Amino acid sequence: MLQKVEGIVLRASSYGESNKIVTIFSRELGKRAAMARGAKKPTSRLASISQPFTYGYFLIQQGRGMGTLQQGEIIDSMRSVREDIFATAYASFIMELVDKLIDDEAPKPQLFEILQQALHAISEEYDPEAISLFVEWKLLPTAGIYPTLHQCTNCGATDGEFAFSFSQIGFLCHRCFSIDPYIIRLSPSQVKLIRTFYTVPIDQVGKLTLKKETKGFIKKIVRTIYSEQVGIRLKSQHFLDQMEKTPEFFTPHKEDPSPEEE
Numbered sequence: 001m002l003q004k005v006e007g008i009v010l011r012a013s014s015y016g017e018s019n020k021i022v023t024i025f026s027r028e029l030g031k032r033a034a035m036a037r038g039a040k041k042p043t044s045r046l047a048s049i050s051q052p053f054t055y056g057y058f059l060i061q062q063g064r065g066m067g068t069l070q071q072g073e074i075i076d077s078m079r080s081v082r083e084d085i086f087a088t089a090y091a092s093f094i095m096e097l098v099d100k101l102i103d104d105e106a107p108k109p110q111l112f113e114i115l116q117q118a119l120h121a122i123s124e125e126y127d128p129e130a131i132s133l134f135v136e137w138k139l140l141p142t143a144g145i146y147p148t149l150h151q152c153t154n155c156g157a158t159d160g161e162f163a164f165s166f167s168q169i170g171f172l173c174h175r176c177f178s179i180d181p182y183i184i185r186l187s188p189s190q191v192k193l194i195r196t197f198y199t200v201p202i203d204q205v206g207k208l209t210l211k212k213e214t215k216g217f218i219k220k221i222v223r224t225i226y227s228e229q230v231g232i233r234l235k236s237q238h239f240l241d242q243m244e245k246t247p248e249f250f251t252p253h254k255e256d257p258s259p260e261e262e
């Protein structure tokens with residue numbers, strides 16, 4: 001059976017001398033691996049379509065076992081994502097997270113939408129670190145975690161000061177702080193930001209410019225949920241951590257530096 005799907009290449013690995021196994025996350029079928037014969041040869045018509053991050057239409061011949069990628073049509077090659085090391089690092093992290101969280105072949109159209117919007121935003125030069133945070137918060141339900149962020153998890157109050165509680169997986173209001181000794185106190189703007197990350201669709205958020213510390217703080221919370229509650233740690237995170245610690249090592253040397261500020 002020949003199937004045409006709209007998808008994104010999550011990853012591609014070498015198979016034999018000239019083939020690749022491509023893992024495609026598609027709107028219609030969910031995650032599928034397909035053999036791309038000859039795709040390692042630069043002259044192959046499958047060479048460009050089988051690169052990670054590529055968004056396009058894929059024609060897959062489905063038989064018994066793994067399908068075969070017959071041909072593809074690129075909608076967006078995500079070249080700008082691939083050409084920037086920061087964009088590549090965050091996009092790889094997002095891909096790995098999606099890949100880890102879905103293991104069955106059932107369609108996940110909402111998840112597909114999130115991934116597609118995230119890649120598009122990164123290719124449009126939105127802050128990839130912020131986009132990755134959007135994805136991390138939004139994918140929590142896919143990981144089986146449903147944080148309570150619209151009210152206090154304990155008493156249901158919607159007013160007052162809030163803190164994040166890992167034991168309650170959500171917000172606690174100041175009246176209920178005492179039920180968890182390890183709460184993380186949040187400012188009103190941090191509360192608002194976490195709600196935005198979790199609920200507002202990526203394509204409806206403008207270019208958010210967030211302070212490094214703000215991103216770091218909110219990232220710590222979501223990464224702790226993934227490592228402690230979901231039990232996943234991603235391979236690409238190590239590189240990302242290094243890059244975030246010493247971004248100057250990864251920033252290309254500029255020929256014409258801007259004048260120093262007084």
Ligand SMILES: [Zn+2]
Pocket residue numbers: 152153154155156157172173174175176
């Ligand atoms: Zn409360």
